[in-house]
Amino acid sequence: MPTQPTSSPSDQLLEWYDQHRRFLPWREQPTLYRTVVSEFMLQQTQVKSMLPYFDRWMAVFPDFETLSRADEGAVVKLWEGLGYYRRARSLWKLAQQWVAAEPKPTSAAQWLEYPGVGPYMAAAIASIDFGERTVVVDGNVVRVIARLRKIETRFPNAAAAVKAVRPLAQELIPADRPGDFNQALMELGAMVCRPKSPTCLLCPWLSHCESVSSGLAEQLPNIQKTRIKKVTIPRLLVMDFTSGRILLQEGALHGRLDGLYELPVCQSPIPRNWKPIATIRRGISNQQITEPVFQLDPQQWRQHLAHKKTEPEWIPFQNLEQVPLSGPHRKWISGFLASGAGSC
DSSP, rough: OOOOOOOOOOHHHHHHHHOOOOOOOHHHHHOOHHHHHHHHHHTTTTHHHHHHHHHHHHOOOSSSSHHTTHHHHHHHHHHOOOOOOOHHHHHHHHHHHHHHSOOOOHHHHHHHHHOOOOOOHHHHHHHHOOOOOOOOOOOOHHHHHHHHOOOOOESHHHHHHHHHHOOOOOOOOOOOSHHHHHHHHHHHHHHHHOSSOOOOOOOTTTOOOOOTTTTTTGGOHHHHHHHOEEEOOOOOEEEEEEEETEEEEEEETTTTTTTTTOOBBBSSSSTOOOOOEEEEEEEEETTTEEEEEEEEOOSSSSGGGOSSSSSSSEGGGGGGGGGGGGGHHHHHHHHHHTTTTTTT
């Protein structure tokens, strides 16, 4: 009796993907533009967090042409709350470059010439929309392959892990359905081969995984953790309740949040007799930021301003909804206004 051919690992993964993939809007109504937008939004953002932003974005900027004609302020404003705002500006510039390009980019190498597009995104776009056999490698893929091949090497950083894993992942990608394979690989990392408590028994690659039998799955990949830098940024809260205005500054963090308004940065050292009315904490990239907020009279602020790259502006309270504010600062300013600031 003839032996039934055994399906390849790539076939097994695609079969699993066809049955278990999440129904996401850019998959159900696929276009090049929707792929590009979703990839930009998914950088350092979880799917569940970005879905409402994706829907709103598509309603306002449904294609490259519409986005290319948009005002930069409107683009940043619609991105508000997603963080890492450089992505929004890069996407806007990409749309302008794509509209002007002739011929249009199709390969991963060509997409690498576009703003904000790195090797991962270029491979995703080229494979999903143009069928190029090139693998994507992000944190999810590193984790899957490191466990599959039981890679116990201690990597100094994520970039070193990506470099080591890429050729191993490339060996697995099939000539047909490379885009689906890449999405399946990412889906496997997000849904099954999770960082903690992976559900190995549900994995289509269980019989191929070299780390399961040795009990090492949850310990891999072995990547040295990035050191968290602790940073203190004192802020000025200046509100004029007589005229109903608040003082805000655009790009107060030296380019990191250009285009967004926040409370102005206060010059250091802080006078000893000053007491913060609030202390705010948040994380940006590998920084743990503490922001003590000092309330000043509308006539006192200028001499204590730290960054003078851009001149602070008086924004009427009623116009705050139209101003592109960083997500955390919008929340904090709303709290200050609701409490009258002094009792915050």
